[in-house]
Amino acid sequence: MLLIGGYAMLARDLPTGRTPKDFDFISTIEEYEAEVKKCRDNGTLKTTYPLSGDSMVLVTTDGDISEFSIAWPGTTNEALLARHPENTPGRVAIATLPELLMLKLSHRFKKNSPHFYKTMQDIQLLRSSGAVMNDDLQKLLKLREKETYTYSHPNLKQRKHEFFREDDAIYVYDHDSIHVAVASIPGQPAYTFFSKEGAEVEVDKAKWDSLPLSIQLNAGLEESYVLAIERSLVPHPGVLSPRQAFEKALMKVCTSITSGWFRAFCWEYHDDILSLYKEDYYERFQRALDAGRIKPFKGAAI
Amino acid sequence: MAAPLTFTSKREAYEAIAERHRAIEAARNAYSAAIEPAQDVFKKAVKPHSDIYAGVRRQMQEEVNDIASRFDITYTSSFDLTADDVQRSDEESWEASESWSSSSC
Numbered sequence: 001m002l003l004i005g006g007y008a009m010l011a012r013d014l015p016t017g018r019t020p021k022d023f024d025f026i027s028t029i030e031e032y033e034a035e036v037k038k039c040r041d042n043g044t045l046k047t048t049y050p051l052s053g054d055s056m057v058l059v060t061t062d063g064d065i066s067e068f069s070i071a072w073p074g075t076t077n078e079a080l081l082a083r084h085p086e087n088t089p090g091r092v093a094i095a096t097l098p099e100l101l102m103l104k105l106s107h108r109f110k111k112n113s114p115h116f117y118k119t120m121q122d123i124q125l126l127r128s129s130g131a132v133m134n135d136d137l138q139k140l141l142k143l144r145e146k147e148t149y150t151y152s153h154p155n156l157k158q159r160k161h162e163f164f165r166e167d168d169a170i171y172v173y174d175h176d177s178i179h180v181a182v183a184s185i186p187g188q189p190a191y192t193f194f195s196k197e198g199a200e201v202e203v204d205k206a207k208w209d210s211l212p213l214s215i216q217l218n219a220g221l222e223e224s225y226v227l228a229i230e231r232s233l234v235p236h237p238g239v240l241s242p243r244q245a246f247e248k249a250l251m252k253v254c255t256s257i258t259s260g261w262f263r264a265f266c267w268e269y270h271d272d273i274l275s276l277y278k279e280d281y282y283e284r285f286q287r288a289l290d291a292g293r294i295k296p297f298k299g300a301a302i
Numbered sequence: 303m304a305a306p307l308t309f310t311s312k313r314e315a316y317e318a319i320a321e322r323h324r325a326i327e328a329a330r331n332a333y334s335a336a337i338e339p340a341q342d343v344f345k346k347a348v349k350p351h352s353d354i355y356a357g358v359r360r361q362m363q364e365e366v367n368d369i370a371s372r373f374d375i376t377y378t379s380s381f382d383l384t385a386d387d388v389q390r391s392d393e394e395s396w397e398a399s400e401s402w403s404s405s406s407c
């Protein structure tokens with residue numbers, strides 16, 4: 001078995017400042033079943049059940065909760081176990097810091113994860129401790145990301161009316177009008193600096209790369225403002241504060257609402273984007289709305 | 303309710319048990335949501351939920367027992383434990399509030 005997660009970080013002298021809630025292991029199915037048998041035989045088995053075909057929970061009578069991620073043949077779990085010849089029956093190997101970094105990175109973009117901030121903090125901690133992935137771990141990371149992200153992301157290679165579908169039934173106002181209202185540079189939304197020539201939604205990586213960091217950060221900031229307004233503050237008034245809606249939107253931008261290099265940038269610069277937050281963004285939108293500068297959502301109209 | 307149990311590998315067997323575990327959990331949660339706000343005078347209104355939960359649990363447990371015996375799997379339900387006993391941090395319903403409109407993202 002291979003100890004991963006918070007207890008592995010503690011075992012590697014990397015205190016996270018949190019008490020881990022459970023023990024996380026990568027194990028073969030035989031190792032998991034042997035643990036269950038051991039607990040059953042010595043009377044400490046409280047409950048055990050699968051969360052999926054790949055993940056099992058074991059709770060003992062002394063309150064310990066363990067989660068076993070199963071190393072089925074052909075998975076990255078199997079490859080990780082193979083890196084630890086010291087993993088013999090009755091012994092628990094401990095993941096190295098670069099391995100822990102790879103594992104954390106592999107789910108940093110996970111959709112709607114309650115662990116978003118925890119994962120980010122752990123990655124920052126692991127990096128600051130000097131953890132670096134070698135080529136083998138880089139390859140494993142790519143494979144593990146494929147195992148982790150099984151849902152699709154928005155396709156930007158579409159016309160605007162296809163991207164913002166009317167049947168989504170969540171839009172009230174024109175997306176681009178909101179961008180103009182909350183732009184950090186008046187009248188010049190940051191996304192317009194890297195929009196692809198002739199495209200309505202698609203962006204241009206070469207243009208992006210030539211931009212100063214300040215405009216790149218504004219792009220993440222403004223996307224999060226707009227998302228907060230059109231997904232939360234307008235359709236669900238009074239539920240979240242503008243700040244809460246923004247923080248949720250920024251998490252979405254860093255995980256599931258965008259993809260590729262823009263998402264990776266926003267994730268890496270999350271704290272910098274957050275530091276640029278201006279409390280009055282929703283007021284700016286409302287002023288623009290009152291002044292008639294926010295167009296209604298036109299849906300499928302071209 | 304369930305499809306014929308035609309899977310052959312242990313991984314599929316665990317997945318099938320997990321599906322049934324989730325079905326019991328969903329029925330239990332619906333039952334809890336119904337009973338929590340109810341006072342004694344409303345207990346009759348809760349009874350259908352109770353019956354559904356009991357029915358789902360009975361059927362799913364029978365299927366789990368069948369699968370587990372064929373694949374030599376140990377399964378013990380967690381549903382008689384308190385929430386604190388099995389408080390796993392990734393089971394929070396992060397998105398389950400009326401604060402956000404989602405399309406596919």
